[in-house]
Amino acid sequence: MKLTILRGIPASGKSTFAKEFIKSTTNTIRVNMDSLRMMLSFETFNPKYEKIVKKSEMKIIQMALEKGFDVLVDDTNITTKRLRSIINQTREYKPTVDVITLDVDVSIALYRNSRRNELKIVPELDMNRMYINFDKSIVFVQQLLKEEGILHTIHTDRQLFEDLK
Numbered sequence: 001m002k003l004t005i006l007r008g009i010p011a012s013g014k015s016t017f018a019k020e021f022i023k024s025t026t027n028t029i030r031v032n033m034d035s036l037r038m039m040l041s042f043e044t045f046n047p048k049y050e051k052i053v054k055k056s057e058m059k060i061i062q063m064a065l066e067k068g069f070d071v072l073v074d075d076t077n078i079t080t081k082r083l084r085s086i087i088n089q090t091r092e093y094k095p096t097v098d099v100i101t102l103d104v105d106v107s108i109a110l111y112r113n114s115r116r117n118e119l120k121i122v123p124e125l126d127m128n129r130m131y132i133n134f135d136k137s138i139v140f141v142q143q144l145l146k147e148e149g150i151l152h153t154i155h156t157d158r159q160l161f162e163d164l165k
Contacts, residue, residue: 002028002070003061003095005086007077007141008102009130010122011112017102017155018074028070031060034120044119058089065093078133080140087148099145101138101154106131 004021006014018030036053037044057075064071077083077099087097106128113122122130145152 001065001068001093001095003065003073003086003090003097004028004071005073005077005083005097005099006075006102007083007099007134008104009076009078009106009109009134010127011109011116012102012104013112014074014076014102017100018072021072025070027068028072029060029064030072030074031057031064032074033057034075038119058086061086061090062093065090065095071095076130076134078130079137080144083141083144087150097148098151098153099141101141101152103154103156 006018008014015032018032022028022030033053034044036056037046037049040049040052043049057073061071061073073086075082077086083099090097109131110124110127113124113127142152
């Protein structure tokens with residue numbers, strides 16, 4: 001079993017990558033907190049539901065791994081705390097873990113964000129905050145993944161789909 005975790009700021013291309021990734025595999029399911037949020041409340045974010053969203057996503061990941069599916073986690077996953085949580089909560093299933101970081105310049109992400117469906121637009125202030133946290137966390141993320149022996153691939157915008165060809 002394989003657990004692939006995508007990382008990147010909003011509008012970095014994670015879901016586009018995920019769609020192509022899923023098309024290229026036969027036994028992989030995609031989990032995404034934004035999709036769960038919309039399913040639960042037709043809202044992109046409501047703090048009232050976040051615990052349910054996070055626990056539901058983890059249960060889906062665990063159940064899928066338990067049933068022998070490969071899993072693609074399509075969320076921002078910016079912090080080491082978030083990555084460590086996913087890794088620790090799936091360890092008992094012994095998946096091969098890969099982390100793919102989509103490293104896109106914030107100006108490109110902001111432009112893409114402005115062209116999104118109204119429900120998916122992330123406020124610019126939040127985008128900039130996430131980019132700063134993303135940029136600051138990269139060294140810690142690389143250290144965590146090295147300690148865990150996890151393959152870490154960093155894609156720039158130009159490289160995004162090369163691995164799928």
